[in-house]
Amino acid sequence: MARFGRYTVELSNTDKVFFPDAGISKGDLIDYYSAVAEWLVPHAKDRPLTLHRFPDGIDQDGFYQQQRSDYFPDWIQSRKTARVEDSHEDEKAVDHVLCNNQATLVYLANQGVITLHGWLSRAPRLTRPDRLIFDLDPAHKDFGTVRRAARQVAALMQQLNLTPYAMTTGSRGLHVVAPLRRGQQFDAVRDLAQAMAQHLAQQHSDDLTVEQRKDKRQGRIYLDVMRNAYGQTAVLPYAVRAKPGAPVATPLDLDELDDSGLDPQGWHIKNILRRLGQKGDPWADIRRHAVSIEGVRKALDKMRD
Structure with missing residues (x-):
């Protein structure tokens, strides 16, 4: 049993190995999420979650979960979300978990949740995103x-x-993310992201592309903005990934993008807390810099004229 303020979490099978290559147990994962909660929870707060669960560790099959389990304790908050943006019919709703405190994070880890993926909007204004995101993956091994x-x-x-x-x-x-004021719906934000991607692909045609088909990208980086839609998710900052070594999604200072030694899996549960203790969270003030997209769109249109 572990107590977090008013809440008690019953822990089980903490010796079970979750990451065999690194000898990381379920208990180690729970300890990590307990320790990182002060940095992770502010980014998760009020965001409906998709949970990536591996009850028997990453060498066994995992599954994604959106609907809150009936056996979750009553003190774990949740939010019903319509399956499509313009629907409010109860029969189409999914009851998503919200991770708004340390106890919830620990409880989910005890349930074998390794990775948390969050919406780009926050309750109660779920149709109004507060983040715009570009998802960039390598076309080959050259990071x-x-x-x-x-x-x-x-x-x-x-x-x-x-x-x-x-x-x-x-x-x-x-991921490259920009915080937004929650003034526009997802369609407007996605349209802006697509227009930005098209502009970038035109300006850097040797490096970047908006071509969805892999066989037409010719080694260029695909500017993926498809997550900017209602109900889509992105991995949360400081969430663990279900991969060897237990790598962690890690916020960066922008100047770290110039580091040739930067590794997308270089930070993991065994070293990320030391980094946080030394540097703090580079995203700590992200919400303070939110802007309205109206001025952004006008500036982009002017740039493209």
Whole structure:
């Protein structure tokens, strides 16, 4: 049993090995999420979650879960979401878990949740995103091309009066995110992201593309903005990935994109807390820099004329 304020979490099978290559147990995962909660929970707060669960560790089959389990304790908050943006019919609703405190994070880890993926909007205004995201994955093993693409995305964001925030995904690539005021619906944000991607692909045609078909990308980095839609998710900052070594999605200072040694899986549960103790969270002030997209769109249109 572990107590977190008013809440008690019953822990089980903490010796079970979850990451065999690194000898990381379920108990180690629980300890990590307990320790990182002060940095992770502010990014998760009020966001409906998709849970990536591996009850028997990453060498066994896992599954994604959106609907809150009936056996979850009553103190775990949740939010019903319509399956489509313009629907409010109860029979189409999914009851998503919200992770708004340390106890919930620990409880989910005890249930074998390794990775948390969050919506780009927060309750109660779920149709109004507060983040715009570019998802960049390498076309080949040269991660330098992804770092360069992230720099190009960030530079455009800055030119448009957006504030860019970069993060390794703990998998293969990088996310570049800009915080938004919650004034517009997803369609408007997605349209803006697509227009930004098209502009970047035109300006850097040797490096970047908006071509969805892999056989037409010719080694260029695909500017993926498809996550900017209602109900889509992105891995949360400081979430663990279900990969060997337990890598962690890690927020970066922008100048770290210039580091040739940057590795998308270089931060993991055995070293990320030391980094946080030394540097703090580079995304700690992200919400303070939210802007309205109306001015951004006008600036982009003017740039493209």
